[in-house]
Amino acid sequence: MGSESQIPEWASTPCIMGIDEAGRGPVLGPMVYGCLYCPVSYKKTLSTLEFADSKTLKEEKREELFESLKADETIRWAVDVIDPRVLSAKMLQKNKINLNEISHESAMGLVKRVLNMGYLLTEVYVDTVGDPEKYRIKLTERFPSIKFVVAKKADSLYPVVSGASIVAKVTRDHALQNWNFDETAENMHRNFGSGYPGDPSTKGWLEHHKHSVFGFPSLVRFSWGTCESYFKGGVEVLWEADEADDDGSSKKTVKRQTKLSNLGFTGMKRKSEDIESSGKGRCKFFQSRKLEQLSHF
């Protein structure tokens, strides 16, 4: 999503871009990466447009500024909306991808998209929560022709990043307001508050929407530590993907997991976690197809 009008003439002149994110911390909803770009020569005008860190602006002001930047012929914008299902899935897959990596890929995706459209990006300003220098090197290696400025709190230092933060924040707010639940359970509602784990509305929403078997609706980021406390007393679910978890704290799970895949038919009473048959002790044909003979169950 982003500006859809034709490529302006200024695209071929040196351009600057700001990149910022909204919804990194919340336990629910999408994480949005937004960018704003314009000619280098527009930098001065940009600083007169009242763009400020989106967190310091009231919702109406953010909406108003978003509308005005959309109408500005010398400004273009784009967003990458990362679905909570994608966040959960990537962070919980066998080869787990952490949030920083997802964030970096998203930001780089925006740069690539704008370059591919034909804009001559020469300076890109990026907000980060991680180590700015490491991130700057990563970005420079990927896009050698661009000068990157990576800084913590860049959204309050550079107007072009403030603008990007407004784009990202308004997009996330709209995505939440218009969220269509995949789930069709009864009594679901959208009073999820800010989505931050400490927000009383968010807490109430999570408590109301938890389910002992399914956990939560897929709006929730299952990979967030916050979810654990809500799962207490819920149904335990074991995954083979967690086997590779080297984290010492989850040793108990690891042990049980190993059993799940290695234990075959031993003649002992099967435990509920020994879900897989193995064909152990039979000829290879059966073993490789996990076919075992059951005379009693």
Next chain:
Amino acid sequence: MKGESIIDLGGVNSSSAVDLTDQIHQLPCCIKFNGPSPVSHYFKPKSTGVEVDALNVKEAHFRGRKLQGTTVTLPHGYSGFVIGKKTPAKRKASDTNGGMTDSWQANAKFQNITLWNHDNLPSKEDAFLRAFHWFDVAKALHKPVTADDMESASNPGATSTD
């Protein structure tokens, strides 16, 4: 030796039997729960349009994990059954093995199953689908030998003439 298990498949072949075709899923995890659950309200498989090994790939999420799966029709002549333990009726005196007989009955029947992998695309090399190979092997092993088969086996060079 343990006692025998008896499975009664009668009753599911009538038209009033519960048919769970399109509703049976095999998940790549262990859910430590047995009982009813609002599956259709939370578990929403979607077609991806992708095809692997001529299998239509579906996508779903469970507990934040992305699952990729495919629905396979059981081979012709085979059915799947959901069986449950029969509540013991009055035991006859002739039941000599003293309650060692396990009695099960089929509660529902199904003609397809959706197999789900975590992270991996479904493939015809997945163990569950490979298990279907046994059907052909079993057929070859147990097919009655006809007189013609005997004939051709004892006279390998013989050709049939009219």
